[in-house]
């Protein structure tokens with residue numbers, strides 16, 4: 001198969017969909033890999049490394065789209081890319097269709113085959129191509145939180161791990177899923193006194209078993225949250241209710257119960273945030289202060305560490321890309337239902353229920369294209 005990797009053109013996006021290592025794997029399977037010049041630069045991968053790995057470099061985005069049977073990207077296509085995508089071309093990337101109708105309409109009109117990272121789903125409902133970004137954001141939440149606790153950055157001026165004779169900082173993590181667990185690991189490793197809250201008792205039992213001794217678990221409810229916020233220095237929002245807006249676990253009136261310089265990192269900001277006073281910020285201007293409480297609410301945290309994020313993402317996407325390249329999308333999706341669930345739009349038909357519902361469009365089951373393989 002001919003695979004094309006364009007350079008991401010969305011503002012401040014430095015990730016790339018394929019590393020030189022990934023290009024080598026695809027080449028080894030007999031596929032032709034074309035990379036747009038400098039596509040990997042933002043993540044630290046130079047054109048020469050791709051060439052050494054067996055890929056070829058193309059001078060511009062137009063030639064990549066013109067050449068490839070499968071396009072591998074990171075972010076959803078944006079307006080200038082709509083017209084470059086051709087009928088029958090397979091596009092494997094994050095799309096998040098339900099949040100943007102013009103993109104959905106454009107991909108229906110160009111009759112491409114859109115396989116979305118975010119809806120590839122395992123039988124246990126986990127989302128293997130979203131997990132890596134949650135791992136990055138969870139770990140980063142503590143790195144950022146520790147930094148903003150410093151006095152010159154308007155925090156309380158407390159060192160996360162303390163020192164001998166001085167107690168460490170107290171970290172409260174709301175939500176014990178992928179983000180919360182990764183945050184807890186980092187905070188615990190830095191020596192903080194960590195509490196992780198969740199609604200799911202099974203999950204709390206599991207975390208209690210695997211976490212180090214400086215991590216405690218606590219049932220999530222308003223009473224318990226109110227009790228803890230006045231004594232904690234760093235609070236991380238990491239809840240998710242699939243398909244719904246995040247609940248406001250910390251409301252505006254609770255800020256007055258916190259000490260000045262408390263730092264709130266609301267990772268769930270991309271789902272509306274679980275802290276009422278949270279509004280999306282950017283890496284250029286990541287924080288703001290309300291009632292002496294510092295808020296960090298960057299909606300694309302992994303964007304700040306493109307080297308790590310690119311490797312984490314491509315570790316997860318590459319096995320699926322190899323299946324798509326080796327078998328073609330029809331056979332690959334017939335053989336792998338997890339991958340088939342990533343199909344969102346096929347040749348003008350919306351085949352993902354939630355996308356059809358979002359814009360009141362007819363829903364065509366993907367079985368129309370795959371037969372009754374599943």
Ligand SMILES: NC(=O)c1ccc[n+]([C@@H]2O[C@H](COP(=O)([O-])OP(=O)(O)OC[C@H]3O[C@@H](n4cnc5c(N)ncnc54)[C@H](O)[C@@H]3O)[C@@H](O)[C@H]2O)c1
Pocket residue numbers: 131133134135137174175176177178179180197198199200203220238239240241246247249266267268269270271298299300301302
């Ligand atoms: N800002 C970013 O850059 C970024 C990056 C990655 C993920 N995220 C977001 O982080 C959030 C968490 O993602 P995840 O992968 O950890 O999800 P997850 O599904 O693995 O975990 C969510 C956890 O929240 C718990 N929960 C639900 N309601 C709760 C409540 N009322 N109190 C306490 N816990 C509750 C669930 O039981 C679950 O354990 C999502 O909104 C995700 O979109 C943001």
